[in-house]
Amino acid sequence: MKSLVIILSLLSVLSSVAFTATLTQNSQSKHQSAVSKLLTKKPVSSKIVLAPIKVTVKSTPTPVVKIVQKPIILKPVVNAPIVIKPRPIIATIPKIEASPVAESLSKGFDLSVGAALRMASLSALNNAYASTFGKMDVLLESNVEASWLLVDDLRFGLRFASGQNSATKKTASTVYEDLSIRYSSLGGYLRWDLIREPSFIVATEVGLGYVLGEYAYSKVDESGVSPNLQTLRQGGVVAVNIGLMTMWNINPVWRWGLGVRYELANIKDLRRSNATDLSSQALDLSGIDVALSTTLLF
Numbered sequence: 001m002k003s004l005v006i007i008l009s010l011l012s013v014l015s016s017v018a019f020t021a022t023l024t025q026n027s028q029s030k031h032q033s034a035v036s037k038l039l040t041k042k043p044v045s046s047k048i049v050l051a052p053i054k055v056t057v058k059s060t061p062t063p064v065v066k067i068v069q070k071p072i073i074l075k076p077v078v079n080a081p082i083v084i085k086p087r088p089i090i091a092t093i094p095k096i097e098a099s100p101v102a103e104s105l106s107k108g109f110d111l112s113v114g115a116a117l118r119m120a121s122l123s124a125l126n127n128a129y130a131s132t133f134g135k136m137d138v139l140l141e142s143n144v145e146a147s148w149l150l151v152d153d154l155r156f157g158l159r160f161a162s163g164q165n166s167a168t169k170k171t172a173s174t175v176y177e178d179l180s181i182r183y184s185s186l187g188g189y190l191r192w193d194l195i196r197e198p199s200f201i202v203a204t205e206v207g208l209g210y211v212l213g214e215y216a217y218s219k220v221d222e223s224g225v226s227p228n229l230q231t232l233r234q235g236g237v238v239a240v241n242i243g244l245m246t247m248w249n250i251n252p253v254w255r256w257g258l259g260v261r262y263e264l265a266n267i268k269d270l271r272r273s274n275a276t277d278l279s280s281q282a283l284d285l286s287g288i289d290v291a292l293s294t295t296l297l298f
Contacts, residue, residue: 114293239265
């Protein structure tokens, strides 16, 4: 009888272990299934399973052990919601470093602006009006020019310039006299670099262009006793010039220049209302320019 009890006890223990393993395996698979369904956002319902329960019934003369099945409810495990934290996007801006301008670029395209004083001849005009206004042989000029490199040390350029001078004189209590001289020119030139160093350049140039000039004289009597007088003469001539320039490089894209230039521009054919005025004085704008310029190098 004792042997029967021992055998029954062993069978009870083995069945309990087997059922427990089965339950554990089933629980793990159910749990995994629930997690997968949760991740796929599908609803998971509760399930009813039978769990083995060990019940010991006391009786005489020996106790009897029975295994019964009790229904239990397995609720799905609710996992915490999965939160995906966005990763910060860090944009890296590449560092841009300015590189020095290559020396070859400084010999490409140049753009200059400048000012000059022209000591013009104006001999005939001064002879006619110097007694009233004094000599008018210094004119203030402004100019702009652009040049392009043709070959090493040789450039071609275009220049536009304009200059003027004027004076007003009170010759009587109510009489005023005015004299103004103006000119403008457009031409081209060739420039050779005689000396070229990193810091400075010495160059010579020869140019050819066309000059338009005029002078205007007026006499006004505000009292009205004497008649008013006005004279306007205009003309043009082909002009040639030659010059010598010295330039200093401040940096790879900027330079200053100082030069002396002589231009031959004697306008003899002056007109009045599109008719030649043979009695008009010649407008001799020939003279020396002392020019100061600043240049941008491209």
